Amino acid sequence: MSKAxxxxxxxxxxxGLVAVKDVSFTVDEGEFVGLIGPNGCGKxxxxxxxxxxLEQTSGSIEIFEEDASEIRPDQIQNLGxxxxxxxxxxxxxxxxxxxxxxxxxxxxxxSIREMVRSLLFPANPVEEERLSRAYEVLDQLEVPHMAHxxxxxxxxxxxxxxxxxxxxxxxxxxxxxxxPVAGVAGxxxxxxxxxxRKLVDDSGITVLIIEHNMDxxxxxxxxxxxxxxxxxxxMQGTPDEVRNNRAVIEAYLGATxxxxxxxx
Ligand SMILES: Nc1ncnc2c1ncn2[C@@H]1O[C@H](COP(=O)(O)OP(=O)(O)OP(=O)(O)O)[C@@H](O)[C@H]1O
Ligand SMILES: [Mg+2]
Numbered sequence: 029m030s031k032a033x034x035x036x037x038x039x040x041x042x043x044g045l046v047a048v049k050d051v052s053f054t055v056d057e058g059e060f061v062g063l064i065g066p067n068g069c070g071k072x073x074x075x076x077x078x079x080x081x082l083e084q085t086s087g088s089i090e091i092f093e094e095d096a097s098e099i100r101p102d103q104i105q106n107l108g109x110x111x112x113x114x115x116x117x118x119x120x121x122x123x124x125x126x127x128x129x130x131x132x133x134x135x136x137x138x139s140i141r142e143m144v145r146s147l148l149f150p151a152n153p154v155e156e157e158r159l160s161r162a163y164e165v166l167d168q169l170e171v172p173h174m175a176h177x178x179x180x181x182x183x184x185x186x187x188x189x190x191x192x193x194x195x196x197x198x199x200x201x202x203x204x205x206x207x208p209v210a211g212v213a214g215x216x217x218x219x220x221x222x223x224x225r226k227l228v229d230d231s232g233i234t235v236l237i238i239e240h241n242m243d244x245x246x247x248x249x250x251x252x253x254x255x256x257x258x259x260x261x262x263m264q265g266t267p268d269e270v271r272n273n274r275a276v277i278e279a280y281l282g283a284t285x286x287x288x289x290x291x292x
Pocket of ligand 2: 073
């Protein structure tokens with residue numbers, strides 16, 4: 029199986045603080061993998077290094093087996109990767125479909141409104157294609173009815189969904205999602221995970237998803253979970269392996285988890 033992402037001995041220091049100590053993991057093509065760990069353990073910093081937003085102190089990153097240790101954020105799309113941020117940042121005064129038509133952060137030119145207008149009233153086939161892609165993405169996320177809602181009127185969970193939709197616009201082969209369901213009500217959060225699972229199965233896309241709630245992610249059908257703690261990787265394995273791992277239970281879960289896993 030070929031690798032979508034390989035992180036080797038990643039380290040990131042902020043002055044005297046070592047946010048990421050020694051992180052190594054791989055994600056195979058077509059896998060749906062969760063990255064979890066307590067607040068401040070270095071999950072987002074790891075994403076920021078992978079996506080070129082931060083320069084790592086040391087270590088290397090390969091994306092689809094190409095060296096990506098030194099990429100800039102505007103180059104990640106070319107490698108087939110897209111990411112979302114922990115804090116969604118949609119254009120509030122635009123509709124959902126308009127938001128999907130704006131390229132991700134750091135990848136657009138000066139006149140966004142002009143560009144969106146030309147996309148909404150397409151004069152050429154490329155623009156028409158982008159518009160139909162936007163509707164297709166909303167279909168995949170099962171929210172086609174939201175297309176013309178104002179973004180400012182959406183709930184937090186719906187905004188997260190639009191953010192995921194935006195990241196899917198460029199048809200990435202590797203999607204990095206930073207806590208896409210934080211603060212999202214249970215049923216919608218589950219629906220988002222179901223849709224991602226379906227996306228992985230149907231289109232062969234690779235998804236790495238940060239989630240802070242261990243109990244929740246253990247039930248969401250991911251293939252594998254990487255558990256971080258204090259800037260390092262504590263263990264990785266299937267949800268069952270994580271559920272039954274003593275180090276995880278002791279270091280992270282405490283008494284909150286049913287290690288027998290029989291309550292479904
Ligand atoms: N730009 C920065 N400058 C200085 N310190 C930072 C910076 N970004 C993160 N940190 C610190 O690095 C550590 C890891 O932070 P990070 O955001 O990666 O954690 P996280 O696992 O994503 O946490 P959370 O679950 O709260 O999102 C924390 O101590 C944080 O305060
Ligand atoms: Mg974070």
